[in-house]
Amino acid sequence: MPLSPEAEAEIAALRSETKPTLRAVSEGMEAHLHHAIPVLDHGFVRVVDYMGDDSAICQAARVSYGRGTKSVQNDEGLIRYLMRHWHSTPFEMCEVKLHVKLPVFVARQWIRHRTANVNEYSARYSILDREFYIPAPDSLAAQSAVNNQGRGEALAGEEAERVLSWLRDDAMRAYDHYEAMISRDGQQGLARELARMNLPASIYTQWYWKVDLHNLLHFLRLRADAHAQYEIRVYADAICNVVKDWVPFAYRAFEDYRLGAVTMSSQMMDCLRRMLAGEAVTEDNCGMSKREWREFRESLGQA
């Protein structure tokens, strides 16, 4: 259950209040505002606030007084040009504030993105909930044999059951001791800031995360990628769906020029030219490392 009934009621109350505004409004984003999108077993992503829309990007690029819009096609063309040529500052004019509930081990990866503003739930002040991420059976994968930073086939049978019960039992036992340590019961009770150190990294935390669109797209480029860990990728995927509705032109350009694009080194470009000229280019004569050759072939869909 990502949200308690009380939290659901607070969100319903927020969504029932509307005010007229002179600010730019994105209809797609208004539909998301305040709603919690479930992610993993107890997590969510919720848009708390936002600033700007596609036309705000164009307005900044043109430094105009009004909406600055010549036509919708012009706006999309301009956004695509900006994205293609890494003219990034107009994208920084849009911002979003998210409320995210996520396991601590996912938060450790997420927090590496330094170009955002974060305020996290205080486990010095408050008591953490008894909520731990327990992978769904099909996400319970073995260590990858080819990638040290990845996973392979899903575990099955007795091994899967044993791992799941360890994950559950260890988390519950740690939480029982956490509760026992902080409970007063006539005694002083250990400080929350100390008792929490006993909890596993699968426990959920929450934060408000505010970021501009340029840096958000950078985050999504890295974390919605197939190489990112599944547990952070599902958050990135949920945010991609929000961004698609918030700034549809910018998102389409992002899909075309970032998500679906590949970067080629000068050696790769050289190989590509030789291949187009009809030469048989192989791993032995490509002038690249084995790994780079594999990546090159993958980017050509030849892996």
Ligand SMILES: Cc1cc2nc3c(=O)[nH]c(=O)nc-3n(C[C@H](O)[C@H](O)[C@H](O)COP(=O)(O)OP(=O)(O)OC[C@H]3O[C@@H](n4cnc5c(N)ncnc54)[C@H](O)[C@@H]3O)c2cc1C
């Ligand atoms: C698949 C994957 C595997 C990873 N594995 C590891 C790992 O094994 N170990 C590990 O430690 N990390 C790992 N990381 C984290 C990674 O190294 C980055 O820290 C993380 O992705 C944040 O990227 P960033 O610095 O570009 O983002 P942000 O912090 O959002 O920064 C955005 C951009 O701003 C600029 N910038 C921000 N701060 C500074 C600064 N202080 N100085 C100069 N420029 C700055 C840089 O251009 C940067 O690219 C991994 C990330 C991914 C996606």
